[in-house]
Amino acid sequence: MKKSFLTYIIALGIFGIINTELGVVGILPQITKNFQISVSQAGMLVSMFALIIALSGPFMTLLFSGVNRKKILAGVIAFFAISNLVSAFAPNYTVLLIFRILPAFLHPVYFSVAFAAAASSVPKEQSARAVARVFTGVTVGMVLGVPITSFVGDQFSLEAAFLFSAIINAITFIGIISWIPSMPVTEKLSYGKQLKVLVKPQLWLNIATACFILAALYSVYAYLAEYLGNVTNMNGKTISAMLILFGASGVFGNLQAAKLLSKNMIKTTIYYPLVMGVIYLLISYAGAYIIPMTIIIIVWGAVFTGGLIVSQTWLTSEASEAPEFANSLFVSFGNLGIALGTTTGGWFLSQLGIHQITYSGAVFLTLAFICIGLKIKLFDQKQDKIILVKKTTND
Structure with a gap:
């Protein structure tokens, strides 16, 4: 099999x-x-x-x-x-x-x-x-x-x-x-050993990254149908077709993100919020035009779904000793991120209007990028130095 x-x-x-x-x-x-x-x-x-x-x-x-x-x-x-x-x-x-x-x-x-x-x-x-x-x-x-x-x-x-x-x-x-x-x-890991991963500060930076990426995604996606109706002026049937197109490209994007993560997880994670930010920028400038928006939706769907596995892989990479517990953290904080994103996106919509909805996503992408940068600077680079010192000492 x-x-x-x-x-x-x-x-x-x-x-x-x-x-x-x-x-x-x-x-x-x-x-x-x-x-x-x-x-x-x-x-x-x-x-x-x-x-x-x-x-x-x-x-x-x-x-x-x-x-x-x-x-x-x-x-x-x-x-x-x-x-x-x-x-x-x-x-x-x-x-x-x-x-x-x-x-x-x-x-x-x-x-x-x-x-x-x-x-x-x-x-x-x-x-x-x-x-x-x-x-x-x-x-x-x-x-x-x-x-x-x-x-x-x-x-x-x-x-x-x-x-x-x-x-x-x-x-x-x-x-x-x-x-x-x-x-x-x-x-079988004891409850204590599994909970012990929570004392790692770098894990919490990864949790925050995953939470902010999910918030960035859903603060805009949750209002996609309304955006297409009010800004792009699509009718109901066209919007349904766009949502299906969004999902279909998402299946492809999911698998492509996995390939990139397999090659270089850190680089893929660093670039993810930047690529998503470019897409939000394109939406804010070309969202009113049907043909450009259709093309954007195809790319957006692929990048959007890739963010799920990028977040999951980044979070669980710091708790490989307790994989199931780490995945449960992703599910919980992922749902927290979705709730935070949809709530914030709704506030931007009510206060600034549907045209500015992408700004809410940009805020969370910025926070995610900061968390990624801090994690790499404070922990990954430090770990690399320790390995280099050990290697030099052994030589």
Whole structure:
């Protein structure tokens, strides 16, 4: 069995989980109507899910750190299938909310184990590419999850929309059970050893970098549809096509970023905020023109998705002794970055107008670049000097 096939099974699970998290956005109007609740109450199905991920991620990952990885992947995806099945036939809003909240606790566990399992399934120099294949599930889930769920809900029913996610989860469960080999934890790290990585100041600079990059990405992307409608003057159908184009180029960009990280992680990370900054500059100058904006969207989608794996690789590189815990930190602080970015982007939009939305992204890119520079200057260069001194002494 090819290792790439195994990672794609895991990626399908990522797609199912992302679809469970974000797909509900496309059916919120039907939920408000079906359960006779307000829009703000329906919105809690999204906000509560994200909040629980951000708060519980590292702790839940620590709790399951000694369990066979195959059992974790299968168990979590089975729970998501059950929660979607119950959601499809929930008798009231309370039951629906409960079965949205419960799987959110396990969301970061699957992600953390998935990234670690993918990376460990191949030689170290190929780990970034293996993780990139898993990230494909994130990309496809983010771009296609909402429109597919919305389409199923509109064409069939609210129940069918939840059942769609349940079926994806069930297929993944069968794939994990049938084809993924047992992955026992050969050396269980104590909670203390895993938590010990948190005392490393360079890790916190990497965490801040990842958080700021995600904030930079989502402070603009969250309002892409509104920007295309109000600034580029695109209609609804064209905007939907642009979002799909954005996601399609993102799959390509994800894999290309992995290749660059495999060659030189530090250089790729340094250049990332600079390249993203150029794209935001182009948007601010050419965003009103349909053809230039279409070209920008293709490039933007590729660079945008590359930022996910750049952030993940940069953060986890400073905690290789506790990979699953490090990945849980990425999931938690990544969600924190998304929340920070969307909130700040919304403030820029309301105070300065949609034309200036790229400025919010530029602010976070600057902060990310500063954190990268500090990390390299204070720690990487210092480490290089220590190695040079040791080598000279030995000679």
